[in-house]
Structure formats: structure tokens, C-alpha cells
Amino acid sequence: MVVLATKVYVLGESRRRAMDSLKSLVQNDLEDLDVDFTVGLRDDDFPSVTVTGEDAPVARNLLEEEWGAITPHRTAGETYVGTLESWDGDGFVLDAGEPVRIPADELDLGQGTPSQIRKRFGLVQHMPLRFTEGEEGEPASLADAERDRLYEWTRGSDRVNANSATRAQVRATVNRAGHADDIVTVERLGLLEQSVICYEDTDAPGLLADIGPYMESELLAVVP
Template sequence: MVVLATKLYVEGDARERAVDSLRSLVGNALDELDVSYEVGVRHDDFPSVTVSGEDAVVARNLLREEWGEITGEFEAGETYVGTLERWDEDGFVLDAGEAIRVPTDEFGLGPGSPEQVRERFGLVQHLPMRFVYGGEDDAHSLADAERDRLYEWTRGDGRVNVNSATRAEVRATVNRAGHARDIVTVERLGLLEQSIVCGEGTDPPGLLASIGEYLPAELRCVVP
């Protein structure tokens, strides 16, 4: 079984659609492998995928690579994935099956308070983020690959990051608001966290204002 490092925190019909979306994504990823699989959701909202069959080991490794894995075991100096649970004046708290606090001076994302950093890089709640486990005595830090990803977001033509919606739902919302030609793509960050990549000449705050009325979600701009 692989516990994926992305959360299903919505309820009702939205939750059913999210589970269906995940089942479809897993099916597409494992389509060419000789395996059977079952998708479930743990009590803490992390989805699990139970895999069996001749290619089960390959399938589990593929899922870990694509989504990250929630594991109960950590080794100092190794990189893991957690979801952005909350933030305060001292740093971020990631949910990696247990609470992982990343202090502000271990962000490596430039000056500012955690709230200012969150606004600058468009970090929505529940966003999967890579971190380096510091062990019992040392502070945990954001992984270099995570820092590189976030800095890359500040280049280009800007983004609007969204939570609480699948990629298909976000794409449909952009189309409904009449902005299909104003974006490059909708990039999947997690199952329910997406990044709308703006096209040249598109104003991220303007796009956010236009689609916000259609999405009951948290939206954050990344302005280059």
C-alpha cells in the first residue's frame, strides 16, 4: 500500500468527484502495468492505493515518484513530502502523517514573515511541499527542489494557485469565465491544488477576480 502525499479535504459531492478523479489518474498511470489496485481514503484524509500483481513493486514506485508518499518513518537528511497545514509567525507546519514544523529561517525563500512569503509565492493551504527532515535535534527545512520550484513560479507571466478543486474543475471554471485563451495551462500541484499558468499579457490579479466568484476555494496570485 502507498499513502499518497495529497489530501482529500472536501466533502459531499465534491469529495466523490475528487475520489473518482484520483481513481482515474491512478488508472492512467498504471495502465500498462500488470496490476490491480484499490483506492481508499484514510481517516486523516490522505488517500491510499493498494496494489497487487506482477508489476506491483514498479507500480508502487511510480506512485511514490508522481505523488510523494506519507510514511511513518523518517531519516535525518532525507527528503519527504508534506501538505501545508497551517502557518504562524514562527514558520510553516506541514502534515506528513505527523506535524513537521519548518521555521522561517529554514525557508530559504528570501526575507519576510511566513504570511508574506505565502503571499509572495501564492501558497495555498494543503499544497504538497518537499522538505528535508532534520532529525530529533535539527530544524526541518524546505528542500532545494521545492525552493527552485517556487522561485520558478515568480518568473514568466504569473500564476493563480487554487485549492479545493480538481484540475478538470479549474479548467472548466476558466472556460466558463471566458479566459481559455488567456492561460497557458492548468498545472496539477496535488489532487485538489492547481496552478493556472497565465499567458503573456494576462494579469494574475485580474484573472483571480474574474474566476473567484465561480470557485469556492482559496486563490493566491504569483505576480512576476
């Protein structure tokens, strides 16, 4: 079994749609392998995938690579994935099956408080983030690969990041708001966390203002 490092925190019909979307995505990930799988949801909102069949070990590795995995056993110096649970003046708290605190001085994302950093880089709540497990007695830190990704966002096109919606829902909302021709694509960050990548002449704050009324989501603009 693999516990995927992405959360299903919406309720009701939205939860059913999210789980259907996840099953389709897992099916696509594993379609070339000789396996059967079932998808469940733990009490902490992390989905689990149970895989059987000849290619099961390969399938589990592929899912871990694609989504990250929640594991109770972490090794110092290795990279794992947690979801952004909360933030305060002292840093970020990720949910990796248990709370993992990343102190402010281990973020290494430039000037500002953790809250200011979060907004500058468009880190919506529940977004999966990679972290490096600390040595015994030492705190975790944001992974180098994660810092590189976030800094790359600030050197590219404008973005609008959203939570609480699948990729298909965000695409439909952009279309409904009349901005289908203003975006390059919708990049999946997690099952329910998406990044709308704008064309060079599209203004992210303006796009956010237009799609906001159609979405029950946290929306943050990333402006290079």
C-alpha cells in the same frame, strides 16, 4: 500500500468527484503495468492505494515518485512531501502524517514573514511541499528542489493558484469566466491544488478577480 501525499479534504459530492478523479489518475499512472489496485481514504484525509500483481513493486515506486508518499519512518537528510497545514510567525507546519514544523529561517525564500512568503509564492493551504528531514534534534527545512521550483515561478509567467478543486473543475471555471484563451494550461500541484499558468499578456490579479466568484477556493496570484 502507498499513502499518497495529497489530501481529500472536501466533503459531499465534491469528495466523490475528487475520489473518482484520483482513481482515473492512478489508472493512467499504472496503465502499462500488470497490476490491480484499489483506492481508499484514511481518516486523516490522505488517500491510500493498495496494489497487487506482478508489477506491484514498480507500481508503488511510480506512485511515490508521482505523488510523494506519507510514511511514518523518515531518514535524516532525505526528502519527503507534506501538505501545507498552517502557518504562523514562527514558520510553516506541514502535514506528513504527523505535524512537521519548518521554522521561518529554514524556509530560505527571501524576506518577509512566513505569511507574507506564503502569499508571495502562492502557497495555498494543503498544497504539497517537499521538505528535508532534519538530523536528530534539528528541524526540518524546505527542500532545495522545492525552493528552486518556487523561485522559478517568480521568474516565469503570472499564475493563479487554487485549492479545493480538481484540475478539470478549474479548467471549466476558467472557461466559464471567459478566459480560456488567456491561459497556457492548468498545472496539477496536488489532487485538489492547481496552478493556472497565464499567457504573458494576462494579468493574474485580474484573472483571480474574474474566476473567484465561481470558486469556493483559496486563490492566490503569483506575479513575477
